[in-house]
Amino acid sequence: MEKIPILRMGNFLLVTIQVDMHDRLAMALQEDLTQMISDTEARGVLIDISSLEIVDSFIGRMLGNIAAMSRVLDAETVVVGMQPAVAITLVELGLSLAGVRTALNVDAGMELLKTAV
Amino acid sequence: MALLFSEILPIHAEGDIVSVRRRVREFASSLGFTLVDQTKVVTAASELARNTMIYGGGGSMRAEALNGPRTGLRLTFEDNGPGIPDIELALRDGFTTGSGLGLGLGGAKRLVSEFEVSSRVGEGTRVTITRWK
Numbered sequence: 709m710e711k712i713p714i715l716r717m718g719n720f721l722l723v724t725i726q727v728d729m730h731d732r733l734a735m736a737l738q739e740d741l742t743q744m745i746s747d748t749e750a751r752g753v754l755i756d757i758s759s760l761e762i763v764d765s766f767i768g769r770m771l772g773n774i775a776a777m778s779r780v781l782d783a784e785t786v787v788v789g790m791q792p793a794v795a796i797t798l799v800e801l802g803l804s805l806a807g808v809r810t811a812l813n814v815d816a817g818m819e820l821l822k823t824a825v
Numbered sequence: 826m827a828l829l830f831s832e833i834l835p836i837h838a839e840g841d842i843v844s845v846r847r848r849v850r851e852f853a854s855s856l857g858f859t860l861v862d863q864t865k866v867v868t869a870a871s872e873l874a875r876n877t878m879i880y881g882g883g884g885s886m887r888a889e890a891l892n893g894p895r896t897g898l899r900l901t902f903e904d905n906g907p908g909i910p911d912i913e914l915a916l917r918d919g920f921t922t923g924s925g926l927g928l929g930l931g932g933a934k935r936l937v938s939e940f941e942v943s944s945r946v947g948e949g950t951r952v953t954i955t956r957w958k
Contacts, residue, residue, distance in 0.1 A: 793861045794864060796864070
């Protein structure tokens with residue numbers, strides 16, 4: 709089964725979602741990330757979604773879940789790179805990703821993580 | 826109203842939801858929809874395709890490109906599942922009989938120009954959405 713790679717950089721875990729996410733892949737990422745936070749004692753997770761052409765309620769829920777689960781495991785999550793058209797659609801759909809930190813790009817996201825932890 | 830093309834896609838497995846998204850993106854882009862409008866209709870299709878699979882037990886989507894006074898994309902999702910007993914309730918944000926957020930049906934409605942749902946308990950559900958350019 710295909711998997712989304714998780715990179716470790718110091719205290720942080722980096723994920724770049726570059727594939728068209730099907731639901732099972734999203735669920736697997738959620739589980740892999742929480743496991744990896746626990747294994748590596750990571751303090752921050754950065755998820756780059758700049759390649760994602762849509763975020764529907766399922767993917768949105770997954771992002772919210774990851775942020776909540778990381779927080780419980782004492783790690784901060786930041787989602788970066790959302791395309792403007794995706795942001796417009798997401799809010800109209802009824803999802804505001806409350807509880808998920810966001811930043812415009814990877815650089816800004818890393819800054820955010822560094823000050824948060 | 827002229828029909829530019831019509832195509833039927835199956836929705837039986839999770840991978841089919843991804844195929845529906847890709848195909849709807851291609852249709853919307855070929856009709857000259859803006860990026861935001863493409864994203865809205867693809868997102869609505871993703872929600873409805875997932876409903877067809879999870880709640881309807883699988884079905885199909887028919888895509889039709891309409892050309893007349895206005896250009897539009899019409900998508901019809903059909904299943905032979907258990908049906909929706911109370912459509913008004915199903916459209917309400919936060920209502921779900923599954924494990925989702927309950928945003929699928931109502932959310933999809935907000936993303937398109939026209940929305941129609943008809944359902945018979947024990948027979949199935951049909952949801953038709955149209956996005957005008």
